[in-house]
Amino acid sequence: MNKVAIVGMDGVFPHCKDMQEFEEKLFSNQSLIRNWDLVASYDKKIRTKVAGYATPEETGFQKFSNGLPDEYPMDLEDISGQIPNVNLATSDLGSAWAMKASLGAIKGAGWTKEEVESEETGVVIGTGSGGQEGTRKVWNLFFEHGKKTRALGSSNVSRSMIYRDAANVSCLIKNKGVCEAIGSACATGLGSIGYAYRLIAFGLQDRVIAGGTEGTALETLIGFDAMQVLSTKFSPEESSRPYDKDRNGFVCSFGCGIVALENYDQAKARGANILGVIDGYFNNSDGDGDMFAPSFDGQQRLWTGLKKQTYINPDVVKAHGTSTTATGDVVELFSIAAQLGKDGYHVSAPKSQFGHMLGAAGAVEVIVSLLMLKKQMVSPCLNSDNLKTELESFQTKDDWQGPKEPLAAYRNLLPQLALAKPINQIVCLNYGFGGTNSAMAISKD
Amino acid sequence: MTREEILKGLIEILENTPQVDSSKLKNVTEKTDFITDLEVPSTELINVIAKAESKFDVEFDDDDIDDLGSSVSGTIDLIEAAFKNQ
Numbered sequence A: 001m002n003k004v005a006i007v008g009m010d011g012v013f014p015h016c017k018d019m020q021e022f023e024e025k026l027f028s029n030q031s032l033i034r035n036w037d038l039v040a041s042y043d044k045k046i047r048t049k050v051a052g053y054a055t056p057e058e059t060g061f062q063k064f065s066n067g068l069p070d071e072y073p074m075d076l077e078d079i080s081g082q083i084p085n086v087n088l089a090t091s092d093l094g095s096a097w098a099m100k101a102s103l104g105a106i107k108g109a110g111w112t113k114e115e116v117e118s119e120e121t122g123v124v125i126g127t128g129s130g131g132q133e134g135t136r137k138v139w140n141l142f143f144e145h146g147k148k149t150r151a152l153g154s155s156n157v158s159r160s161m162i163y164r165d166a167a168n169v170s171c172l173i174k175n176k177g178v179c180e181a182i183g184s185a186c187a188t189g190l191g192s193i194g195y196a197y198r199l200i201a202f203g204l205q206d207r208v209i210a211g212g213t214e215g216t217a218l219e220t221l222i223g224f225d226a227m228q229v230l231s232t233k234f235s236p237e238e239s240s241r242p243y244d245k246d247r248n249g250f251v252c253s254f255g256c257g258i259v260a261l262e263n264y265d266q267a268k269a270r271g272a273n274i275l276g277v278i279d280g281y282f283n284n285s286d287g288d289g290d291m292f293a294p295s296f297d298g299q300q301r302l303w304t305g306l307k308k309q310t311y312i313n314p315d316v317v318k319a320h321g322t323s324t325t326a327t328g329d330v331v332e333l334f335s336i337a338a339q340l341g342k343d344g345y346h347v348s349a350p351k352s353q354f355g356h357m358l359g360a361a362g363a364v365e366v367i368v369s370l371l372m373l374k375k376q377m378v379s380p381c382l383n384s385d386n387l388k389t390e391l392e393s394f395q396t397k398d399d400w401q402g403p404k405e406p407l408a409a410y411r412n413l414l415p416q417l418a419l420a421k422p423i424n425q426i427v428c429l430n431y432g433f434g435g436t437n438s439a440m441a442i443s444k445d
Numbered sequence B: 001m002t003r004e005e006i007l008k009g010l011i012e013i014l015e016n017t018p019q020v021d022s023s024k025l026k027n028v029t030e031k032t033d034f035i036t037d038l039e040v041p042s043t044e045l046i047n048v049i050a051k052a053e054s055k056f057d058v059e060f061d062d063d064d065i066d067d068l069g070s071s072v073s074g075t076i077d078l079i080e081a082a083f084k085n086q
Helices: A019-027 A093-109 A132-144 A156-160 A164-173 A185-201 A218-226 A264-269 A296-309 A328-340 A358-375 A407-413 B003-015 B042-056 B062-066 B072-085
Strands: A004-012 A061-064 A075-078 A121-126 A207-214 A255-263 A276-285 A316-318 A346-348 A425-432 A436-443
Touching: A004 A019, A004 A093, A004 A185, A004 A264, A004 A358, A019 A358, A061 A093, A075 A093, A093 A121, A093 A164, A093 A207, A093 A255, A121 A164, A121 A185, A132 A156, A132 A218, A156 A164, A164 A207, A185 A207, A185 A255, A185 A276, A185 A358, A185 A425, A185 A436, A207 A358, A255 A264, A255 A358, A276 A296, A276 A358, A296 A328, A296 A425, A296 A436, A316 A358, A328 A407, A328 A425, A346 A358, A346 A407, A358 A425, A358 A436, B003 B042, B003 B072, B042 B072, B062 B072
Parallel strands: A121 A207, A316 A346, A316 A425
Antiparallel strands: A004 A255, A004 A276, A061 A075, A207 A255, A276 A436, A425 A436
């Protein structure tokens, strides 16, 4: 197997204009979550009030209508002029972000035009949602307003197909290798990078642009709000609170994370700036037939699988930590503790700062992990103010195989403020609906 | 509506189509071809036709659009014919 390096990264992040601002806010313990006026305009029809989002001024992409149809602006303008109009004509907002971030990651990687356009370069980018914003508007014109199909415009397919992000990036950078999307709900971002890692590790590609993206769409938030799983009642900065006993839901967020992966030996030989090395990747399924609930058994098998790939001794575990009320946060922490014990490492929960970016989450959180390696600082678990001192009800059952102490016993693992310490290895964890689990170990070069 | 007025209306549609290079729109005549001269992407050409239906408040037959080709003069013919059929 080939060793794989990460040599470039870029993205679109809530309440940030670029990656530098993202880095500064992360490690100065700031929350990137805000009230969302668009949500507020629907008053009590939507329970949550907060979200993680970037404005058009922050992202540089403005929506407009080029006349088809006038009432639904679905066309995009790149204020910076970086992405050509011909590419924007086939992309939705998430794809446009993926294109911008891919160019940033390629620039950071220092790949030549010839290298990018070769058969040895792949693109693997996924998203969590199905392009709901665009399709809602198009179907409304057809079904409710009785328009002919040609009056809907010709871009709906390219703007809503499952692999639209990979396809748009590939058409922009003109690579000749693999172009595919991985879809695994909230594990999509990490799953895409994991698949890209395997392409290089198994010798099928030399370099891959990989990641996840989730364009801002009220339609996406509405789906989760209907499930009653979004945070309510807290102020924006206090609303995402993984592990805290008063957590009451996750914060729906939008963004994009793209990394440039490269065969390590080739990257080293050309003197590339190596941001991190992927030690191993493993993914599996719970196999318990439950669409939503986490599985201690599934996560234990996940760790076992990862440990078979490489030596695992992390200084930080970058957790999925969503802040949902059900068992997600606690089962994850108990799973980590069952593998690594009660000390000697820390747990980072970046969703406490920017919410849950769904299909982009895993990829953005790999970027957070690379920034942790760079700065030698653990990003904080904001708002984990009070950890439950009583056992969870499932811990009292006879068939519970995990730790028998309450969450409060693990206080020392969860820094409430960014923490400086030597960091050599980070394990990244993400899970998704359907019982899918992904784990990746990343180290300093 | 004269053919010149229809041509002017088509140019206005193209001016609001970001995928079309606006510098190519200075010398558009009836002899211009949307694809070969103006490099309008073929998927965008159908949008131009649909926008023309809306702008001139006419409706084209599907068969006529299939046979249209990509010339500006042919499109003006189609719009003129649609006016006559109203």
